Amino acid sequence: MTKTRILFGLQLAFTLLVAAFLIVPAILSMVAGVTVNYFRGIRSGVTLHWIGQVWELYADTIGRSFEIALATLLVTLVIGVPAAYALHTRGGRFSRIVEEIITLPIAIPGLAIALALILTYGGIGGFRRSWLFILVGHVIFTLPFMVRAVMAVFATIDVKTLDESAASLGASPWRRFRDVIVPNARPGILAGALMVVTLSLGEFNLTWMLHTPLTKTLPVGLADSYASMRLEIASAYTLIFFVMIIPLLVAMQWIGAGAGLMPGKKS
Amino acid sequence: MSSSTFIRFCLVPLAVVVLAFFILPMTQLIVAGANGPLGLKAYAAILLEPRYRQTLVNTVLLSFTVTIVTLVISTIAGLFVQRNRFPGRSLLIAMLTFPLAFPGVVVGFMIILLAGRQGLIGEITSSIAGGKVVFAYSIGGLFLGYLYFSIPRVILTVMAAVEKLDPRLEEAARSLGAGAWAVHRDVVLPALTPAFIASSAISFATAMGAFGTAFTLATNIDVLAMLIYTEFTLGANIAIAAALSVGLGFVAWAILALARSFAGATIAAAG
Numbered sequence A: 001m002t003k004t005r006i007l008f009g010l011q012l013a014f015t016l017l018v019a020a021f022l023i024v025p026a027i028l029s030m031v032a033g034v035t036v037n038y039f040r041g042i043r044s045g046v047t048l049h050w051i052g053q054v055w056e057l058y059a060d061t062i063g064r065s066f067e068i069a070l071a072t073l074l075v076t077l078v079i080g081v082p083a084a085y086a087l088h089t090r091g092g093r094f095s096r097i098v099e100e101i102i103t104l105p106i107a108i109p110g111l112a113i114a115l116a117l118i119l120t121y122g123g124i125g126g127f128r129r130s131w132l133f134i135l136v137g138h139v140i141f142t143l144p145f146m147v148r149a150v151m152a153v154f155a156t157i158d159v160k161t162l163d164e165s166a167a168s169l170g171a172s173p174w175r176r177f178r179d180v181i182v183p184n185a186r187p188g189i190l191a192g193a194l195m196v197v198t199l200s201l202g203e204f205n206l207t208w209m210l211h212t213p214l215t216k217t218l219p220v221g222l223a224d225s226y227a228s229m230r231l232e233i234a235s236a237y238t239l240i241f242f243v244m245i246i247p248l249l250v251a252m253q254w255i256g257a258g259a260g261l262m263p264g265k266k267s
Numbered sequence B: 001m002s003s004s005t006f007i008r009f010c011l012v013p014l015a016v017v018v019l020a021f022f023i024l025p026m027t028q029l030i031v032a033g034a035n036g037p038l039g040l041k042a043y044a045a046i047l048l049e050p051r052y053r054q055t056l057v058n059t060v061l062l063s064f065t066v067t068i069v070t071l072v073i074s075t076i077a078g079l080f081v082q083r084n085r086f087p088g089r090s091l092l093i094a095m096l097t098f099p100l101a102f103p104g105v106v107v108g109f110m111i112i113l114l115a116g117r118q119g120l121i122g123e124i125t126s127s128i129a130g131g132k133v134v135f136a137y138s139i140g141g142l143f144l145g146y147l148y149f150s151i152p153r154v155i156l157t158v159m160a161a162v163e164k165l166d167p168r169l170e171e172a173a174r175s176l177g178a179g180a181w182a183v184h185r186d187v188v189l190p191a192l193t194p195a196f197i198a199s200s201a202i203s204f205a206t207a208m209g210a211f212g213t214a215f216t217l218a219t220n221i222d223v224l225a226m227l228i229y230t231e232f233t234l235g236a237n238i239a240i241a242a243a244l245s246v247g248l249g250f251v252a253w254a255i256l257a258l259a260r261s262f263a264g265a266t267i268a269a270a271g
Helices: A001-031 A047-088 A094-109 A110-121 A125-129 A133-155 A158-169 A173-184 A186-202 A207-210 A217-229 A233-256 B003-010 B011-036 B041-048 B050-082 B089-101 B105-116 B120-128 B139-164 B167-175 B180-191 B193-209 B212-217 B224-233 B236-265
Strands: A033-035 A042-044
Touching: A001 A033, A001 A233, A001 B050, A001 B105, A001 B120, A001 B139, A033 A110, A033 B193, A047 A094, A047 A133, A047 A158, A047 A173, A047 A186, A047 A217, A047 A233, A047 B003, A047 B011, A047 B224, A094 A133, A094 B011, A094 B236, A110 A133, A110 A207, A110 B011, A110 B041, A110 B193, A110 B224, A110 B236, A125 A133, A125 B003, A133 A186, A133 B011, A158 A173, A158 A217, A158 B120, A158 B236, A173 A186, A173 A233, A173 B003, A186 A233, A186 B050, A186 B167, A207 A217, A207 B212, A217 A233, A233 B041, A233 B089, A233 B224, B003 B011, B011 B041, B011 B236, B041 B105, B041 B236, B050 B139, B050 B193, B089 B139, B105 B120, B105 B139, B139 B193, B139 B212, B167 B180, B193 B224, B193 B236, B212 B224
Parallel strands: A033 A042
Antiparallel strands: none
16 A cells, blocks of 8 residues: 555656646746846836836737737638538548648648748738738648538538438528538537637747738747847736637637647547 | 539638648749759758758757657656546646647747746756756757647647546456556556557657747757758758758658558647
């Protein structure tokens, strides 16, 4: 008995150490963001001054990130939901190949995709300079998450029977899609939407290459503050980012889609 | 409109966007790699040019070490939280998986707070030993950063796999007289092999391609992603940058595809 208790204690201590490694720096950064002088520690006082500074310096990046995330969501919904329906209904080799192709951007490093986009469309100045250039990158990167989340729901419900019975009642394909397919796919759409927004808000690898000085997003601003601002400002900025994504993470846990961000999940 | 026409119509937006903004650009990238002063040899440069080859070796060694260490840490922690019930367990799981949505840049900053010039490790070592230990801006910092990035993902994979294990197998082994260690060595760990393959692939492929963390920590860390970035932006060496990214993209995809065919799970690396 004592042997198992010692083993339990050792494993617990080890796991706590791992958790500390992950959580301590996050807490340090949250504290540093509201500390008057991080070098002197929390004794120097608590302040919202740095948050205010971040707001002055980077408010536009926060607004733009939200705009891009919502636009990405809209585009992935319009493209992804019908596509998931079609891929599920058609099935077979063709659908598997299409699914494989649209999933490639998860495996290929963002740097490579960004270079490819710049080589192809970088010459079109108006497009290159606008936030739409970043939107395109985010759509390509997040689309597979939406398609797979919706297809995962279709795999658990009997879409074919639903679809066919609606058809036998004389509903047109469009009405069936709108009134039968989409409402039934809602859990997948919600899970996909949360993933798309979370990923878009945090996307850096593509965005760093695709942005211009006038189209900075939040993660681009973060990198900028890490390189050139004092630690308190960088921390306050990171704190704002945490406040933005934590509700999304909690919502994902709530609906049981948290593992979706972790692409090792079986689909 | 007939059903099959409607279904084909449903694929049109996807086809247009994927062709225009993924397939066409990736094709251009492959072509651009062969269109520099070196021609097709740009693709061989990564193996033949000593500087690039050294970077490749560094990146592979670093990614490999990160993968092994992550696997060991996450298996111990994942098995523990999935197998035991104790107060505070769900809080502990939340802490272990909280950084899942952190982008690479933020992970880099976490490492700076731990091991940077004003970092916690420096504080502790300077008060205990008198010497300030700072290693965030070196390959050691990058190693820690990739661990930070991979551990939550692998813990989740291990936990999911442990949950699916058939407890009867272990009971059978125990009733046949196997000790705790033998049960783990001969029953539990072999049953977790598919999860190990899947998570190794994720953590190896992400470490190979990760850019944000290296970018935050230092611009002169010698890994493949930073090499591509500096060749493109500072060197304006577009052909080499393109060839290197095609190579990197192919390797990342191949590892994941290979692991998937072994493990039978849909896996891929994010960010």
